[in-house]
Amino acid sequence: MASYYGIMVVEDKTRVKDYLNKTKLKYLDYVINPYVGCPNKCLYCYAAYMSSFSKHSEEWGEFIDIKHTNKKINTFKIKNKKVMISTVTDPYNSYEKKYKITRMIMEQLVKSEALITIVTKSKLVLRDIDLLKKMKKVEVAVSISLLDENLKKKIEPNSSSIKERLETLKVLKQNGIRTIVFISPIIPEITDFKRIIEATKDFTDEYWFDKLNLRSSFKTKMFRFIREEYPLYKTIYEDIYNKKNSKYFDEISDEVVKYCEKNKISYKNFYAGT
Ligand code: SF4
Numbered sequence: 001m002a003s004y005y006g007i008m009v010v011e012d013k014t015r016v017k018d019y020l021n022k023t024k025l026k027y028l029d030y031v032i033n034p035y036v037g038c039p040n041k042c043l044y045c046y047a048a049y050m051s052s053f054s055k056h057s058e059e060w061g062e063f064i065d066i067k068h069t070n071k072k073i074n075t076f077k078i079k080n081k082k083v084m085i086s087t088v089t090d091p092y093n094s095y096e097k098k099y100k101i102t103r104m105i106m107e108q109l110v111k112s113e114a115l116i117t118i119v120t121k122s123k124l125v126l127r128d129i130d131l132l133k134k135m136k137k138v139e140v141a142v143s144i145s146l147l148d149e150n151l152k153k154k155i156e157p158n159s160s161s162i163k164e165r166l167e168t169l170k171v172l173k174q175n176g177i178r179t180i181v182f183i184s185p186i187i188p189e190i191t192d193f194k195r196i197i198e199a200t201k202d203f204t205d206e207y208w209f210d211k212l213n214l215r216s217s218f219k220t221k222m223f224r225f226i227r228e229e230y231p232l233y234k235t236i237y238e239d240i241y242n243k244k245n246s247k248y249f250d251e252i253s254d255e256v257v258k259y260c261e262k263n264k265i266s267y268k269n270f271y272a273g274t
Helices: 046-053 101-109 123-134 149-155 162-174 193-203 216-229 231-242 247-262
Strands: 002-004 007-015 020-022 030-032 063-068 082-085 115-120 138-143 178-186 206-211 267-269
Touching (some): 063 101, 101 123, 115 123, 123 162, 149 162, 162 178, 162 193, 178 193, 193 206, 193 247, 206 247, 216 231, 231 247
Parallel strands (some): 007 063, 030 082, 115 138, 178 206, 206 267
Antiparallel strands (some): 002 007, 020 030
8 A cells, every 4th residue: 555645545566467458439539548446636537436336445536557468559550540658547647656556558559650649637648758759649638627726626636737747848849759648528618718828829730629527426526526626616516417508518519619610720629629
């Protein structure tokens, strides 16, 4: 058991058949998740459902399984395919510093002809800039939902600060790596996508958008957070997530499209299907 920023995290190893997993997710062919679990502990973590596929009784965010396999990644199979690292963990979470599973996977992918998309909230991705620079088709998506550091500490307690993420994007860009800002999740009344674009547009090639989905235990956590920190937004959240009113996000989606088209910004709006 290791302590990470005051949280006790149970570390374990798990053997898998293959790091590559086929996916039905939009825009993707394969996903690679080097870990099961994520110590970043974002309040809204949509990946918490993965707990039910693990043997752990600990809460999501309080265990991490380090994936091992002897099988090499079949780079022929993924030629010209789209591969995302990762979808249900941060591949550069704090345990990557010690175990280097993501780095080992990247070493296998250096000569691959696949489009590799790395999604992270961590400055640790810069450790692997030597590999990123050698890769044929690679892009790094840094997730940013808000710019306020104090709010970030409450909602995304264990990931890199916003300042570090902005700096990470800049360094990636300076090194010729394609950069994406993944504005995800769009947290109702909290995420200001225009301000995030303004703060990042000089070193970002593309923007991705996705909305906050709330289910099960993390819905309870987010609702508690809104009740305590932003009681005025309670009705809006109830309308969206209890009454299933799609109007709020439909309007944001229209705004995203208008703003990006007007400002000639390259974008993908994951929840509106554009
Ligand atoms: S970084 Fe992603 S997977 Fe990790 S806790 Fe946050 S939302 Fe979940």
